[in-house]
Amino acid sequence: MSAQAGALRSLVDFYATGMRTAVQSQFQYRVANYFWMVGMLAEPVIYLVVWTTVARAQGGELNGITAGQFAAYYIVWTLVRNMNIVFTPYGWEWRIRDGQLSGLLLRPLHPLHYDLAYFAGWKVVVIVLWLPVAGILALAFRPELSPNVAQVAAFALAIWGAYLIRSMFLWLLGMLSFWTTRVSAVFEVFFVGELLLSGRLVPMQLMPEWVQGLAGFTPFYWTFGFPIEALVADLDGRTLVEGLLLQALWTLIGLGLVLVAWRYAVRRYSAVGN
Amino acid sequence: MTGALRLAWLFFRVGALNELQYRVNFVMQLFHSALALATGLVVLALVFSHTTELRGWSHGELLAVLGVHILMGGAIRVAIQPNMNRLMEEIRDGTLDYALTKPEDAQLLVSLREVRTWQGVELVTGAVVLGYALTRVGGEAGPLDAAAFALLLLVGAAMIYSFWLVLATGAFWLVRMDQAAELFEGVYQTGRWPVGVYPPLLRVWLTFLVPIAFAVTVPAEAATGRLEWTTVVLALAFGAALFAFARWFFRQGLKRYSGASA
Numbered sequence: 001m002s003a004q005a006g007a008l009r010s011l012v013d014f015y016a017t018g019m020r021t022a023v024q025s026q027f028q029y030r031v032a033n034y035f036w037m038v039g040m041l042a043e044p045v046i047y048l049v050v051w052t053t054v055a056r057a058q059g060g061e062l063n064g065i066t067a068g069q070f071a072a073y074y075i076v077w078t079l080v081r082n083m084n085i086v087f088t089p090y091g092w093e094w095r096i097r098d099g100q101l102s103g104l105l106l107r108p109l110h111p112l113h114y115d116l117a118y119f120a121g122w123k124v125v126v127i128v129l130w131l132p133v134a135g136i137l138a139l140a141f142r143p144e145l146s147p148n149v150a151q152v153a154a155f156a157l158a159i160w161g162a163y164l165i166r167s168m169f170l171w172l173l174g175m176l177s178f179w180t181t182r183v184s185a186v187f188e189v190f191f192v193g194e195l196l197l198s199g200r201l202v203p204m205q206l207m208p209e210w211v212q213g214l215a216g217f218t219p220f221y222w223t224f225g226f227p228i229e230a231l232v233a234d235l236d237g238r239t240l241v242e243g244l245l246l247q248a249l250w251t252l253i254g255l256g257l258v259l260v261a262w263r264y265a266v267r268r269y270s271a272v273g274n
Numbered sequence: 275m276t277g278a279l280r281l282a283w284l285f286f287r288v289g290a291l292n293e294l295q296y297r298v299n300f301v302m303q304l305f306h307s308a309l310a311l312a313t314g315l316v317v318l319a320l321v322f323s324h325t326t327e328l329r330g331w332s333h334g335e336l337l338a339v340l341g342v343h344i345l346m347g348g349a350i351r352v353a354i355q356p357n358m359n360r361l362m363e364e365i366r367d368g369t370l371d372y373a374l375t376k377p378e379d380a381q382l383l384v385s386l387r388e389v390r391t392w393q394g395v396e397l398v399t400g401a402v403v404l405g406y407a408l409t410r411v412g413g414e415a416g417p418l419d420a421a422a423f424a425l426l427l428l429v430g431a432a433m434i435y436s437f438w439l440v441l442a443t444g445a446f447w448l449v450r451m452d453q454a455a456e457l458f459e460g461v462y463q464t465g466r467w468p469v470g471v472y473p474p475l476l477r478v479w480l481t482f483l484v485p486i487a488f489a490v491t492v493p494a495e496a497a498t499g500r501l502e503w504t505t506v507v508l509a510l511a512f513g514a515a516l517f518a519f520a521r522w523f524f525r526q527g528l529k530r531y532s533g534a535s536a
Contacts, residue, residue: 035453042460045476046467053471054325062324140473182298185305192313202320 014109015117022121033129040081041133047201048074048141063205068144072232073203075137076145076155080227081200082126083159086167087115089174089187096177101269112258116167123163147231154240158227161247166223168254175258178265193218199225219250281378282386289389303392307399314340314466329470336468337407339494343465345400346430346489348393350462354435356388358442359455365445370531381524385435404497411498422506423496429513430489436513436520437485443520446527458484465490485516 026033051070055062065073095101104111137143147155173190176183195201197211198220204212215221226243229235235243293299318340322333331339361384364370373383441458445451461484464472469480469487481487488509495501 032453035457039453039457039460042463046464049472049476050321050328050467053328054321057325057327057329182302185302188306188309192309195313196316201317206320206324208323 011109011113014113015120018114018117019121019124022118023124026122026125030129033125037078037082037126037129037133041078041137044074044077044081047077051202051206052141065203065206066144068142069232071138071141072143072145073228075134075141075143076228076231077200077224078133078137079127079130080159080162080224082130083123083163083227084166084223085126086119086163086170087174089170089177089190090184092174092177093181093183096269105266105269110262112171112262115171116164119167120163143232145232150237150240151231151235154235154244155227155231157244158230158247161244161251162223162227164251165219165247165254168251168258169219171258172254172261175261175265178268194220194223197221198223199228203229219254222247222250277378278382278386281382285386286389286391290391293391300392300395303395307395311344311399311403314344329468331468331470332411334407334410335494335498335500338404338411338498339468339490340466341400341402341404341407342427342494342497343400343490344396344403346427346434346465346493347462348396348400349431350434350438351393351396352390353386353388354431354438355455355458356390357385358438360384360388361442362445362451362454365442365527365531366449366451374528374531380528381439381521385439408497419496419499419501422501423493426488426493426496426501426506426509429509430485430493433485433513433516434489436516439520440523443524443527446530462486468494482512485512488512 048070051062051065052067055065055067055070060066095104101111104114107114173187176186196207197215197218204215204221204225207215222243226247230240230243318333318336321328322336326332328336361370364373370384373387374380376383438458441451441454444454461480464476464480465486469477469491472480477487492501492505492509495505
């Protein structure tokens with residue numbers, strides 16, 4: 001029992017150190033981080049402008065969503081999107097080809113821990129840098145946002161749930177690189193599916209019913225739509241708790257798949273350089 | 275002028291021969307273009323399932339905008355962006371010497387060296403989408419509109435080129451401009467929608483700061499027969515001014531360049 005407690009404590013310690021390292025190294029690249037964030041803003045601003053225009057043309061609201069609520073949705077979107085950025089599946093090709101993975105394999109912990117800790121630390125930097133961006137967007141687009149305490153609390157948890165789910169599934173996707181080098185086509189299909197089924201393109205309630213039904217079978221909604229709606233939509237306490245539980249469930253499903261796939265993937269790896 | 279054309283043709287041939295070695299890339303490019311097109315069509319269909327027009331543009335007309343956007347995007351990725359990326363890289367590494375010591379005009383040379391043939395798929399896709407859109411809109415567009423469209427497309431491409439040249443020239447002072455290409459890709463996506471849908475301030479930026487309105491919206495206006503002649507005059511004047519500025523700015527940049535060996 002105490003050995004287990006010790007292992008857990010050292011894992012917590014590991015995460016704290018990994019995050020601290022990421023915070024310190026990423027804060028040095030404030031300008032690069034900002035450049036990146038500004039380049040990413042084009043996407044939500046386009047969606048926001050188009051849907052606000054449609055809402056105005058329809059007499060102020062679309063399926064019950066007003067211009068101000070669209071603004072709130074896409075401004076919160078920018079934070080959720082930033083939380084969603086995890087180790088890219090395209091990065092696996094580089095890890096394998098360059099033999100980077102050999103170093104990771106020599107360490108005592110599963111490599112998943114290193115990515116999770118590092119990107120989690122980066123998120124702290126991202127949230128701090130995002131605040132002024134959100135302020136400017138709010139001034140420009142006047143969002144309607146009045147969440148209650150429960151919603152704020154659920155949102156604070158849900159963005160981390162989104163982070164974990166997307167970490168798992170992009171890891172899973174990236175591991176395809178162990179079997180073939182022509183994986184970018186698969187990645188692209190995945191990202192298009194995510195765009196349409198997650199709430200990234202548009203709030204899911206504007207999608208046709210059958211698309212919403214289809215989305216229910218994927219983890220996508222829990223990485224974009226749910227965390228955003230937790231804050232901007234009028235979800236009751238029960239829906240919020242259920243949503244968080246489903247996020248936990250998808251995280252566990254993703255984790256299970258990653259662990260199984262990893263066992264087979266790593267057998268296919270032949271290190272470069274030795 | 276004939277010299278420039280001959281040089282462009284030569285580089286095009288070398289580039290094409292080079293890429294013809296990698297045929298699987300062609301299939302990948304086809305797949306990539308098809309997926310991007312399908313996504314664009316789905317988004318349009320989604321918007322028009324909730325409305326019948328967007329700031330006076332019908333579904334068919336926005337399809338024409340999408341066609342021009344893909345077409346211009348293809349031109350950018352075939353010829354403009356690869357050259358400008360290489361220019362920025364060589365300024366940073368100091369290997370621009372190899373281009374500068376050649377007898378041709380430096381700007382001409384750095385703008386022609388790279389050609390990505392396979393990206394030409396986008397040119398075809400864009401043209402097909404535009405053609406289909408025009409049959410749906412039902413043409414009032416006559417030969418004069420067609421000529422205006424061709425002219426404005428060229429002027430638009432020249433403006434995007436000038437903008438990119440100014441951006442790349444910035445590397446003479448700032449050295450590291452790695453993010454420039456990604457930043458431009460992001461901003462270029464705004465061109466998928468007519469510039470009129472954006473709020474006033476953004477509209478001005480997307481017209482005069484990054485000339486996406488001139489590159490996409492204006493040619494699309496010509497193709498769908500909604501062009502006003504004042505827009506043509508403005509496009510020509512602004513295009514000429516931007517090109518002249520880019521050329522002057524590039525020369526200022528060259529004066530700062532000291533090479534790898536100095």
